[in-house]
Amino acid sequence: MSDAKLPIVQNVRDLGVLVDNRLTFRDHINSIISGGNVKTMQKKLWRCFLCKDVKNLITAFTTYVRPMLEYCSPVWSPVSVSHINQLESVQRRFTKRLPELRSLTCDERCARLGINRLELRRLHADLTLCYKIIHGLVFLSCDRFFTIVYDNTTRDHSLKLFVWSSRAFFAVRVIDVWN
Numbered sequence: 001m002s003d004a005k006l007p008i009v010q011n012v013r014d015l016g017v018l019v020d021n022r023l024t025f026r027d028h029i030n031s032i033i034s035g036g037n038v039k040t041m042q043k044k045l046w047r048c049f050l051c052k053d054v055k056n057l058i059t060a061f062t063t064y065v066r067p068m069l070e071y072c073s074p075v076w077s078p079v080s081v082s083h084i085n086q087l088e089s090v091q092r093r094f095t096k097r098l099p100e101l102r103s104l105t106c107d108e109r110c111a112r113l114g115i116n117r118l119e120l121r122r123l124h125a126d127l128t129l130c131y132k133i134i135h136g137l138v139f140l141s142c143d144r145f146f147t148i149v150y151d152n153t154t155r156d157h158s159l160k161l162f163v164w165s166s167r168a169f170f171a172v173r174v175i176d177v178w179n
Helices: 028-032 036-048 054-070 081-096 104-112 117-134 169-178
Strands: 010-014 017-020 147-150 157-163
Touching: 017 028, 028 036, 028 104, 054 081, 054 104, 054 117, 081 104, 081 117, 117 147, 117 157, 117 169, 157 169
Parallel strands: none
Antiparallel strands: 010 017, 147 157
16 A cells, blocks of 8 residues: 555454454454453352342343344354354353253253343344344445346245345355244
C-alpha cells in the first residue's frame, strides 16, 4: 500500500471474532472454550449461589455463559466434529454438575432442563439470519449470498435458495436446511 509492505499476520480480532488467515476460526473457538471468560463465569455461578437450585443455575448459565459461546455464531459456526464437541462440552460439563441430573445423558439433561444443544441453537441463529437477509431486515444483499428460486409446487415453501458460487460459508451451510 503506497509502496509500504503490510505485515503478514496469522489472525486478527474483528468485532470480537478471531479470524485466522485460513478462515477456519479454530483459534476463535479455542479462545472461547479455553478463554478465561467462560471458565471464570462458570466458577462464579457455582460460588454465588449457595442454594444449588437447578432452575436458578440454568437461568444464570443461559444468561451469562451461553451468550459467550454463541456470540456472532453465523460467522464462525464450526464444521468439524471436534470443534462442535469442544463447544458442547462446556454446556455438558455445567449440566453434569447439577445435583439431580448427574446420572442422565446429555440429551436427557437438556430435555429435562428445557434447553437446546448449542449446535441446534447455532442452526437456529443461521436460519434467523437467512430469513432476515431474504426479507431485507438487515443491510446485507441477498444477491451476495444466494439466488432465490420461486417455486410454485404444492409442497414445502416457495422460497427455495440456490448458491451458484459463494465464498460465504454461511450461505453454503444454510442452503440445505432452509430448502
